[in-house]
Amino acid sequence: MTATRILLIETLDAAGAAAHDARTRARALHAAGFEARCAIVESDRSDALHAARAPADALVVSANAAGRTALRGWVAASQAGAALVASALPGGGAPGRWLAGAGTRAWWWPTGLAAAGGGEAAVRSGALPVLPGVGPDGGAGAPWPDACAGLEASVLADARVSRGQLPLWDGDYVLAPLPLSGAAGLAALDSFAALCGAHDGLDLVVLADPQPAFERLARERGIGFRVHFAGAATRDAELAWLSGASAALIAGDAPLSGGLVLRALARGCPVLAAPRAASAAPLEAWLAARGIGFGAPRTPLAARCARALTPDAAWRTRVAAALALHGIEAVGGRLAHALDPRRRHAA
Numbered sequence: 001m002t003a004t005r006i007l008l009i010e011t012l013d014a015a016g017a018a019a020h021d022a023r024t025r026a027r028a029l030h031a032a033g034f035e036a037r038c039a040i041v042e043s044d045r046s047d048a049l050h051a052a053r054a055p056a057d058a059l060v061v062s063a064n065a066a067g068r069t070a071l072r073g074w075v076a077a078s079q080a081g082a083a084l085v086a087s088a089l090p091g092g093g094a095p096g097r098w099l100a101g102a103g104t105r106a107w108w109w110p111t112g113l114a115a116a117g118g119g120e121a122a123v124r125s126g127a128l129p130v131l132p133g134v135g136p137d138g139g140a141g142a143p144w145p146d147a148c149a150g151l152e153a154s155v156l157a158d159a160r161v162s163r164g165q166l167p168l169w170d171g172d173y174v175l176a177p178l179p180l181s182g183a184a185g186l187a188a189l190d191s192f193a194a195l196c197g198a199h200d201g202l203d204l205v206v207l208a209d210p211q212p213a214f215e216r217l218a219r220e221r222g223i224g225f226r227v228h229f230a231g232a233a234t235r236d237a238e239l240a241w242l243s244g245a246s247a248a249l250i251a252g253d254a255p256l257s258g259g260l261v262l263r264a265l266a267r268g269c270p271v272l273a274a275p276r277a278a279s280a281a282p283l284e285a286w287l288a289a290r291g292i293g294f295g296a297p298r299t300p301l302a303a304r305c306a307r308a309l310t311p312d313a314a315w316r317t318r319v320a321a322a323l324a325l326h327g328i329e330a331v332g333g334r335l336a337h338a339l340d341p342r343r344r345h346a347a
Contacts, residue, residue: 003035006339007075007083007104009095011041011063014088014112014150015178015252016260020235023055024157024259024328025086025109031332034339037078039071041095068098075104082339084131088112088150088255091127100128107131110149113279114255133338136325147282148289154258156266156326160239168230168240172202174305175245175269177238177260179208181252184277186217188251191274191301193221198306202226204249207233207241242267247308253278262326265319270294270308274301290322291315 006029010022019040026036039059059074061067075083083099083106085092092099092108099106108128135152174195180188192204203226206214210229218227233241238260242248248264248271250256256279264271271287272294273280280297287293292315294307324330 003033004081004340005078006034006036007039007078007080008036008109009039009041009071009083009085009092009099011043011085011087011089011093011095011111013041013043013063013093014114014255014257016257017088017112018235019058019060021111021157021257021259022058022086024155025084026055028155028328028331028335031329032335032339034081034335037080039074041067041071043094063094068094071095071098072102075099075102080104082106084109085128086111088257089114091129093127096128109134110153111259112150112154112255112257113147113282114150131338134331134334136330136334148286150256151258151261151282151286153331154262154326155328155331156262156323157259168237169203169205169244172199172246172309173205173244174202174247174249175241176204176206176208176249176251177233177242177264178250178252178254178256180206180211180214181254182276184251184253184274184280185214187276187301188249188274189214189217189221189223189227191305192227192249193223194300194302195305196223196226199309202246202309203228205230205241205245207231207238239263239267242269245269247272247305249274249305250277250279250283255279256283262323265292266323268311268316268319270311270315272301272304272308273297291318292322 008022008025022038022040026038029036038055041061041063043063061070083104085096086109087093087096088111096108106128108130110130130149206229208229209231218224242264248269251274261271273283284293284297294304
């Protein structure tokens with residue numbers, strides 16, 4: 001019996017997202033019993049590092065008029081049972097709008113945490129409905145009750161470093177896996193400066209090219225020699241950095257990939273969000289609901305970071321329980337019910 005073909009349209013519209021993520025979601029579709037064909041939509045957030053390692057037979061397009069035409073033609077010629085737009089933006093972002101009303105069964109597969117307020121704009125634009133039930137808390141026919149859908153529906157990729165790699169830093173450090181930006185970046189520096197008083201050997205490593213404005217702000221706070229910009233990282237390098245980090249600090253204003261949060265936790269790295277980060281509220285709510293946060297969001301970030309530096313065995317147990325819901329087989333089981341009405345009605 002031929003497996004039903006599902007089109008997976010991976011949109012690189014979140015910080016921490018990469019074309020490689022399409023492979024992980026395709027594996028979940030295969031575990032559900034479907035044949036997956038992939039397309040990658042690069043956005044202005046994409047870069048050469050994160051656009052690499054797409055599936056060999058994937059269509060790769062840009063988020064522009066030419067990309068829209070190519071993607072619609074690919075969908076029309078694919079004779080697929082359904083299309084899933086994997087995107088951090090409500091309704092599937094631009095690709096969701098391209099496919100809405102185009103005659104193909106299509107849903108939005110949430111993959112990240114976007115800035116507050118995006119949902120209403122997506123509804124007004126006629127974007128795609130959310131795929132029900134792909135997250136562990138998803139209810140049939142209804143999205144999640146809060147802004148956490150992009151974490152609930154994320155899949156955990158293999159979080160092992162594929163090549164043997166020596167430690168990338170000599171000493172203890174807090175990792176900002178994404179560039180600093182806006183008020184969140186300033187809050188991160190202020191909190192790290194407050195943390196430094198009680199932790200003499202702690203550094204802040206930012207996985208971004210040098211950011212002169214933030215380097216100047218660090219010097220003004222007397223911590224310039226403890227803040228380091230290590231450049232953008234490949235996925236393997238990111239995992240190595242996460243493995244050695246005392247905590248991961250999200251301090252930007254871009255949508256955040258749910259996969260990045262899961263990868264950090266899988267490497268045993270606590271995750272925190274700086275105040276004013278675009279993803280702060282849903283991320284902290286999701287962590288708190290699973291008992292793996294480090295205090296209420298209104299608690300000063302420096303105090304929460306201090307607690308995160310020494311997570312206990314109970315925290316690691318709760319993390320393992322949370323991550324078990326996001327493995328490929330677990331997500332595949334939910335996809336089988338979400339995309340096959342016969343299985344859903346028989347359940």
